[in-house]
Every structure is written in C-alpha cells, then in structure tokens.
Amino acid sequence: MSSDVTGKNNKGLQKGRLTPGLILIVALALTFFHLYTSGISMFGAWMQRDIHLTFILVIVFLIFPFARKGQQDEASVLDYCLIALALASGAYILLYNQDIVMRAGAPNTPDLIFGGIMILLILEAARRATGWVLVIIAGVFLIYNFAGPYIPGMLGHKGCSLGRVVSQMYLTTEGIFGTALGVSASYIFLFVFLTSMLEKLGMGDFLLRLAMAVMGRFAGGPAKVAVLASGFMGSINGSAVANVVGTGTFTIPLMKQNGYKPHFAGAVESCASSGGQLMPPIMGAAAFIIAEFLGIPYINVVVAAIIPAFLYYMCVLLGVHFEACRLGLTGLPKAELPSARAVLKEGWFFLIPLGVLVFFLAVLQYTPVRSGFYSIIAMFLVSLVSKDSRINWDRFREGAIAASRNTITVALACAAAGLVIGSINLTGAGLKISSAIVAASGGTLWLALLLTAVVALIMGMGLPTTAAYIVTGTMAAPALINLGVVPLGAHLFVFYFAIISAITPPVALAAYAAAGIARDNPMKIGVTACRLGFAAFIVPFLFAVQPALIGVGDGIHIAWSSFTALIGVVALAGGNIGFVVCNATLWERALLIGGALLSLHPGFYTDFIGLGMIALALAANILRGKKTGVTAASGNLTR
Template identity: 45%
Template sequence: MRSSNQAESTSEQEHETHPSEDKHQEVLEKFDNESRIRVFDNKVIAWIVSIIAVSLSLYHLYTSYFGTPVTLQHRSLHVAVILVLVFLLYPPFKKSKRHVLHWYDALFAVMALSTTVYVFVDYEGIINRGGLPNNLDLLFGGMLVLLVLEAARRVTGWGLPVLALLFLLYGMFGRQLDGIFRHRGYEWDAIVGFMYQTTEGVYSTAIGVSATYIFLFILFGAFLQKSGMGQFFNDLAMAAAGQTRGGPAKVSVIASGFLGSINGAAVANVVTTGSFTIPLMKKIGYKKNFAGAVEASASVGGQILPPIMGAAAFIMAEILGMPYSQIALAALLPALLFYLGVITQIHLRATKEGLQGISRENLPEVKRVLAERGHLLIPLLFLMYMLFFSGRTIIFSAFLTIIVTVIIAMIRKTTRMSLRDIFDALENGARTAIGVAVACAAVGLIVGIATLTGFGLSLANGIVAIGGESLLLTLMFTMVACIVLGMGLPSIPTYIITSTMAAPALVELGIEALVAHLFVFYFGIFANITPPVALAAFAAAGISGGNQMRTGFVAMKLAIAGFIVPYLFVYNDSLLLTNTTFTEGVLVTLTAAIGVMMLGVAAEGHFMTKVPWVLRIVMAGGAIMLMTPNLLYDGIALLLLGTTLVIQWFLAKRVGLNRISAI
C-alpha cells in the first residue's frame, strides 16, 4: 500500500492535471447539443421530469421481460414520452433561460403525449384505414412530424432536421426534378399518413431499435456507470499501462475503447475520459493537438469494438437478419487492428520525443484495483455469455444483465447502489437515450421518404454510375457520401442513414450485405474525426487547448488503419474472419497486425530514428500488402519490410555513432 505522503502526492497531481468541472461542461455543451438541458428552480417540475424519465425506463424493463404491446403502440409510446422529455428538458435556443419551463414547451409536451394516446384509443381504426387517413389522423400525424423536427433541432442541432425537411420537400415536389431522382410526387396528406399510420415512417425500424436494443443498452451503461465501472476502467488502464512509454495516452486508448463500446457516444466519451487523460498526456510531454487527437480517435473507435459496438451490432443484426454473434465476430479483427494502429503511433511518438510514463508510486496496483472493483467485470462476462451461448433474445439478455449488474454491485461497499442510486440510474438512462431516440425518429422521416420515393435505389444507381465499372471509385464515392451523411450525427442514426442510402450501391456491385454495411458503418462513424465537422476532435481540442482542425487531422492520422481496413475487407473478407479456416484466420491476424504496425511506422515517420520519406512510402505499401490476405503479397511485403528495417537499423546506428563522436 502507498504511504499517506504518496497518496497526497497523487491527489495533488490529479488536482493539478484536472480542469474544472465547469470547463468540462462548457466543452460538452459547445460540441454536444444533448448536454444543454434545463436545471429547474421549481422542485415540483424537477420531480415530474424525474418521474417521467424513471417511468420510461421501468416501462422498457417491464416490456423486455413480459413483452411489448403491438408494434405501432409500443413505438408511438416510446417516441411520445421521449418528445415529452425533450420539451421539458431542452430550451428552444442556446440563450434561453434554463431554470424555468415556458408555457409553450408544456403545451408541446402535451401535444406529443396526445399522439400516442390517439394511437392507443383508435388503434383498430388507424390500421383499418391504412393509407387513407381521416382528419384526426392528419391532425395528430402532422403534429408528430412537426414536433419531431423541432425536437431534433433542439437536441441534435440544425443538420438532421434540415436534412429531414429537405427529404419531405423532395417527397412532395420530386415530380418537378429531372434525371434519376425524379418520382411521381406525393401530397402532404399521403406523406403524413405514411409517416404516422405505418411502421415505415417515424415509427420505422430506426425507432424500433431505439425502443428495444438501444434504450436497454444505454440503461445498462447507466447502471454500470453508477456502480463505478468508469472509474474501474480508468484505474485498471492506469495500473496496466500507466508506467509504460507514453502511458497516459495508452490509458486513454484502453479506457475510451471500453467505455465507447458500451455507451456509443463519442463526444460524451471524449469529455468524460478525456478530462482525466488529456491533462496527464500533456503533463508527460505530449503536444496538445496530439493529446486531444488520441482521445478523439480512441473514443470514436469504441463504437466499432465488439461486443456492444455502441449497440450498432444489434441494429445491424436486426437489419440484415443475421445472428448477433456473426456480426460481432466479423467486426472483431478490424477493430483490434484499428486500436493496434493507434497504440503503435502513440508508442513511436513517445519514443521519438523521449517521453516516459507515470512513476509507479503514483499509480494504482492492478491487484488492488481488481480486488476493489474487479467484480464489475462479471456483468460484462454474463452479457457475453447470454449473447453468444444462451440462445435467449438480445432484449431479454439485456434485461437480465441489468439485474445482474445491480446484484453484483452489492458485493462491495464501494460499488453498492442504494435505492437513490438505482433511481438515478433509471433517470440517467432515460435522459441519455433522448438524443439517440430523437435522432432515430427524425431519421424515420428520411428513411420513410427514401422508401416511399425509391430514393435509396436511385442514389445507389447514381453512385454506381459515377464510379462506372470501377469498384475502387465506387468505394471512394460511397466513403465520401457516408462521411458527409455522418457529420454531426450520433453513430446509430448515422449507420441507419448510410445503410439505407449508401450500402445498396455496394450490394448492387455484388458485395455481401454484411461487408457493405460494415464499410458504411466505419466511415459514417469516422465523420466524428474528419474535418471540417469533426465533433469528437473539436471537443478534445476544447479540453486540450489545441487547434480544432489540427486536432482533427492528427486524429485522422492516428486512425489511418480504420480508413484503410474497410477497403481491404471489401476486396477480401478474410479480415472479417468469415469463410476461413482456423489456420487461415491465425495467418490473416498475424500478417494484418504486422502490417498495421508498419503502417504506424510509416505514418509517424520514426523507428529507432527518423525514417526517410522513401522508406516511409515503401513501408506503407508493404503494410497494405500485408493487410491484404494473399500469400504472394505477404511474401513480397515481408521482403520489402525486412529490407527497409535493415536499412533503418544502419541509419539508427550511424546516428548513434555521430552523437558519440560529437561528444
């Protein structure tokens, strides 16, 4: 155990390296609209909001065990209560007062609730009328569309609602266009009826997965956080990697990767973990742009990391009709290669600049961390068992895992949850789910119009036409489309949009659906670190004090493996460990890992000493060949890389001799 003086030293160090909580909240609110919420002076209103949020969480727990009402009723209730919370919690403008509730927001909340009350009261009539809405259908449907647009504006910013509005206009006036995007056009009444009376509009698959998988796993994350899982990941990462070269940066990668996989919120993850890791990275000598970029790339990468992938794996399984286990297995190796690439560059930068880690006396001990909070790993292991081996549904597995989390947390006093903690976890889970749910409802408008007009197929044909017969050009255009569509959006809505708009272009060229969906998923997510709208990188720069755009470009460089690997698994799906034997899988993993490390050397430009540009180009080419599952390419690449490493060794030796002679 550490002495009291050492403990005081650590406490002082933490105090020095942590910016104020106000600073963190300011950064979060600047780059994450979801964090700009009201804090009521009126305790009655505050309690009403809390009760509504907790009730929504309890409803989802109840339905995950006992079953849901019919689809339209279940989804409408989910959307309505989420909208109620939006109008109670989110002020209409940035400068609006955050301590009072305006009368019109209370009215909007009542209007939102009325849309689901009507669905429950006249459900049979709505179903029987089908595509022929009456006046009441149009009234409540029109209200719902407008309320969703306004809620999306408040929670996500202008980007998503403007896109949804453009799609609505396209649905109405598409007959006036020329070319492949022309369609027969639809009247407002027909569009409203389609959006409100069917499960293809606002109540589409997007909101369906929000009302099932996403909400439950966000709730699971809230219970984990309340039990101290976030602190456990930080402490464990510090104990395991803190003393190594560039230790705090490696801690950032490990902690942010785990947390990002669970919560799926890149910007929030940057601020939560980065408020701890970024100051430590700067303290040992990393430049502020690099420190912010490390946190941004690690936080974004968590969403491609199994087992949870920010709930994307479950949505992908739902859309593709595949077992979850198949999605998770396919995503595993590319995600590990991504993080290996990030850690390689971090280590090389530390070596190049002579940076060290944190002294052992200022670090927690692995045994002590595991003894105090190691039991918190049990819910994660239980979840993996339920998902992979139990044969039970994903929803039921999530429900049981939440119960197990509460029970396991009771083992030790430091993690034990009181009734108040459980109440807070239920409330925080519902509040956290608001952003994704609102985005999914707005995405329902976009996907609904795309379905109604055939826009998705037209866009796919357009991408294929532009790319011609070249798969590479088609992939590049699809990548750009995904990055543009993903700017400023949460990862789940981004995936739903890109899987609807961009993935069909790849499927049309004969690429397997799973491969196509993983490709668009990667690039939709990496929009968060791709300038000019790189929200995760901008948030990290806000904490590090670095330049936003430079931080974004450095984050892209750190994530270079993530930009290349999707292209490689399109050309050869062995990287997804599908259609391969065990021996082939091991060989692919080893060669790809070596390739990613060499790619990191080429990107960082340092190995033992500075790497000349010519050798960097050779290393990059050899690295890509190694990551391409092909024995001939592997042999050529190993020959090239071996030669360059020998040359680099001689260069490093000569630099060392020159330094000695200079002394």
C-alpha cells in the first residue's frame, strides 16, 4: 500500500556522497521508531504524530532537494536549513508539550514562531512531493480563516486572529496533528513497510506468475492476467500509478502481442491498477482514515468493500473477455505458462503474512497497529523458508528506504489535509458547506450524490487519493449522511470516486502512466478505461442508496442485491463491448445497458424489468449466434 509517489522519487535516491547516507539513517530511524511503538510501547498521540511528521519532513527535503547539481540531486544549504527548522519545530513540541498543555488557549511568542515555521514547512514539503494542487487548496483554507469578514453570504464568518489559527494548527490535535496524521503515524507506515518488504522479497513476481498460471490459458489471457495481477498488487501497494508501472511493464506489451489494440491494453492496466485500492484486505491508506473518522474497526471497512470490489473487477474481467471473443483472440500456449502448483510450491509462504493480518484483524479483532506488527513478524519468519527470499541487510535497507519514500505522499497529504480540517472546524465551514450541498440538491439524494461525485473526481485529478478523500469527505459526507445515507456508505462513496479519478480524463494519472508503456494517446486510454470500469461509476450510487451492497441488512437482502447487481455487471460489460455470444446489434446493446442500470438499481420492480430486458437481449443474441454458426465454444475461451 504505497502512496501515489511517481518516478520523481526514484531519481531522488540517486545522490552524491552525503545525501544517500542521510536518507538511509532517517529511513532506518523511521522504521525502528514505528516497529518499537507498534510492538513495544506507543507514545502519546501528539508525540507519536510529531515525531512521525518530523522524520517525514527531513526525508522529503533530502529526497526532493531544492536545486539540481549536475546529474545528481544533492541536498543544498537551503535544504539543510529547512531540515534544521523541521527538527527544531518537532523538538519544540517534544520538549515543551507539558508547558503548552498548561497554557492551552494562550500561546506565547515561541509557540507562534515554531507553529508558523511548521505550517510553512508542510506546505513546502507538500509542494515538492505532490505538486501545487494540495498546497493551493490548503493555502485557500488558511486564508479563509482571515478572510471571513470580507466574504458575503453564508460562507462569511467573523474572522480569526493569527495566534488562534497557528494555535489550532500546531498546538492541538485538531489541525496538523489531527486524526488523519494520527492514522499515518500509527499504522500506515507499518503496512507500507510490510508491503515494501514483501515486494523486495519477490512477492510481486510470485503474484504475477500465479496470475499467469490461473488466467493465461483463457481467451485474451494476457489481459486477464493483468486484471488479476494488478488487483492483487493494487491491494498490497495501494497506488494506481505505481501499480501500472510495476505490472504494466510486463502485461501491456504481452496484451499487444496477443492482439489487443494499444489503447485497450493501456486501459485494462489502468482500470485494474486503480481498482486495487478497493480490494481487501489492505486497500488504500484512506480506508484506515475512514475507520478512524467513523470510530469503527478497520475490518468493518474491509468487509463493506468486498462486494463493490468484486463487482468492479468482474466488470473489467468480463469486458476483457468479451473483447477477446469479439476479436477471436486465444489464450497463451500451455508450454509458455507456469504451473499453478509449481508457483504455489515456490511462493506459498508469501501469503502467510497476509493471512496473519486477516486473522488478527477479523478473527481476534486486534487493532490495525498490533495486527500489522504481527504480520511483519510473520514476514521476517517466513522469509527464512527460502534462501532466495531471505531478509538480509541489503533487502532490509532497501525495504526501509522504499517504505519511507512511499509514506511521504500519504503523510504529507494527511498533514496538509489537517490544515484544511483545522480551518473548517475553526470557522464552522463544514456545516455551511454541507448545508450548501443539501440546498443545491434541493434535498434530493441522487442530485447530492452526483454533486459529491463530481467534486471528488475533480479533487482526485490533482490530489493523492488520501487527500482527495479527506478534503471532499470532510465537506460532503455529512451532507449525504443528513440525507439518509449510512455513515460508512457516505464515506466509501467519496473514497471510491477519489480512487477512480485516476482513470477519469482529462488528468487520469493512471492512464498517462499506461500511455508511456502502451505508446498510445492517454486521452484515448482514459476514455476506454472509463468504459471498462463503468461499474465503478455506478456501484457507489447503488450502495449509497441500498447499503445491502456494503453488507448492511439481513442475509437474504444482501444476497439478492448482490445477485441482481452481478447480472447487471455482466450485461453492462457485454453492452459496453458490443459482444456476448456474437456481435450485439444496437438495440441489443441498448437493452443490455438499460437492463443493467435497472437491475443495478435497488427495488423489486426495477430488478424485474431490468432482468427481463437483459434476458430478451441475451436470447436474441444467442439465437442470432446459432443462426450464424457462432457459439460460446467458438469464442475461443481457451486455446
């Protein structure tokens, strides 16, 4: 579960003499700090978050130096000055936290100075690691604290003093050191370290070979391998872009060789990689924040995500299959595929740490911190099974650096989002924005959902998933809850649209990453990816209105809603591609898509009508296929 850190990070590790050593020292310090606090004794919330953020700021200014020197990115004098200020601001809280608590509400001059420094450092670090969008959004909310008296209408307020703003952001757990950073500081790093180490030990290659063994023989096998492998990897690393680059380098050329067009191959990889953050058991960093915001066990979020994630990947997988049958593509020759039994025999132990994680989370109901710690212990133990995967100093060092690097965007997104949340709480803007959403929708739930989806997509185009979820969820989720959406459904709704912004043009970061590998137009890839992953745009509306799809309700209701939704997803994939048993006519596609939307919509009458439309379209397609000599068997399901 890595962050949305792109290739910039890789160049940041190619340093001169001093900087790589400092990066290693900070990465090891961050790793041992989190292992100690998760397994032995955790610090108080404020101290834990302060130390975590200080380490992150230091490593950001080392990995992303202000200026380049020749071919090497060596930290400059300015960077070391910023590091010194970060250490000073972090140490100030550690040394004087008791005094700060005793004079709560009455900050002195040093409080304000170090608080102002910390705010500026976070904005500069976020600019270097994630770009300007997050900085601009946080800056707008900071300015809003002071500009309230000059803003007309319901968004206006009486204004806040500089001292009050700095105190809120720096001296409490309602700003920078709020819940979002608390999640990053307590368990995000643990899960990032776990997944980074597993990748260094070879789990990525194991999952890819397992996907090849399971799916490679079917029609359009390479594309199905991409869906399965990217789903596995996405759940582990949590980054759409990193997933595209990691698995797409292998799967996209293989899909093109198999006969898929370049833009379709890129779209498959973009869809499958983006959906990884929807996949249990680890999901993305925002899933942990959802649990913390709602005060529920993390396993509840995981369970709620199972059915929507299954529907999403079924839509992509069926789209890939129908396209393969339409083009007459075959599977890969058996001689070119690994044996599933042989792959599992070689790498079965990679699954044990994830099994331990699920066991402690779901069965024993341990906290994510303790569960993550035991999973890491299990990882160290199972690595001894094979000498090829055994943890040595080089692998541990590389894993610590990778984990620290991959935590940067999540931690900075949480810290910068803390500035937004702090401003919202300080000015009461949350209630005002929530009221504005309700007013703009006229109290109509579907319209409020649509407005929220658009905002989440726009935010997600320029922000990491975590930041997009926090900013949008803080403002919009309360409005949805007020209109009757269950709290978990409201937050998952925002989370899903923040994720699929990675495939939504015009930005579509996952599509751009895939375009470089597929060598095709990123806009074309993005549009095709939206078609393939269309279920991701529909399913959130469904579970917001009908929470049975996130496991809320009795078993019969959940089973029926899941069944009709699955039938709808099958029809949706066939209608999008224009093929089921044979090429579909225009009216058959219209019936499939229309019936799919009706069957996906909760309700007896809509289910009945939708299933009837789908049945009519399927019957017509099958009969026409028989007349023309096309059958399901001739679709080359396997070689």
